[in-house]
Amino acid sequence: MSVLMVLQLLQRGVTQVGISMRLHARLRLWVGLAAVYLIFMGFVYLLQVPLRSNTLHSHYDLSAEGVRAKHHDIVKKEAEKYAQAALRVPNVNMDVVEQIRILTETFRKADTNGDGLLELTELSSWISSKIKEHLNLALKENFFMFTAIDLNPRNGMVSWEEYHRYFLKQHGYSDEYIETHKENHKGMPRELKETIMRDKASWSEAARDNPEQLTIDEFLAFRHPESSHATILGIVEETIGRLDLDENGVLNEEEFSDPDLNEVPDDLTEELFRLERLDEFRVADEDKNGKLERHELLRYIDPRNIHHAEKEAVSLFSAADSNQDAVLTLKEILAKKEVFMVSKMIDAARSFHDEF
Missing domain, CATH: 1.20.5 (Single alpha-helices involved in coiled-coils or other helix-helix interfaces)
Incomplete structure (x- = not known):
């Protein structure tokens, strides 16, 4: 070998x-x-x-088994808290001292560099943060309020009767009144009657399948349409359907800015309206190809888009910057407190609900 x-x-x-x-x-x-x-x-x-834990369960389990779980009481208390806050009627007649306090406090928070002057970028940034804060809170509030109302039966749907009973209960009406009241609510304050009428109209718009019941997504569109993707999609489709004269599925500058196809505000001439709409078109046209497609319009309409905050800030500057020095002082803001108190700088929820 x-x-x-x-x-x-x-x-x-x-x-x-x-x-x-x-x-x-x-x-x-x-x-x-x-x-x-x-x-x-x-x-x-x-x-x-x-x-496997027998005590923990998803707060998003809306089934009969989920709501009978051990933490049902905790979820119910949380739901009550958010629902009561959601149904609270805003105090539009807040006294002047309280308005001044709120505006002063907000001014100091928004004035990030602490120089006692509010610049356009500071105001835009503050409004943008308030918009996002409101939209995030609306999503959370929607779930808890839906859960608090969907009780009899708990079927993943809220009926108008369930909602209306809960509304009356939260505004101090007795069980006896709720069971026996007449449809016209004789003797009820006019403000509450008007709120119920507005709610009924909003309910009808939000109900896509069943006019008497809303799913949790439809309930979001009912309570907070600005937070509902379905509502924004509906606005996109309505806008294109109304303005797309050549029916090619996209909008051009002429279609988007045509005063005859749009509702022109009373404080604008048709020419000024056209110029403003052209500016909006150029902001929305992301790829700058002269065509506004559905996805571009969707992102433009989305309340989270920074352009909404910038537009609001410019509008407030126009109303309050009396000496035209491109900054706002606290004195200038307080001189226009009625404008600022209903703006997204202070009350994004009310401002959005007025728009939608």
């Missing part, structure tokens, strides 16, 4: 030994893991340790 053959046999033997050792190591590892698992399961069986 030659030396070469001996070396080859030795090399083959070493390789086989190495493979055998690796197999044995893997086998020992798997045996060890199996033993650990068996010991663990033995403890589980002997000590009755649950492998």
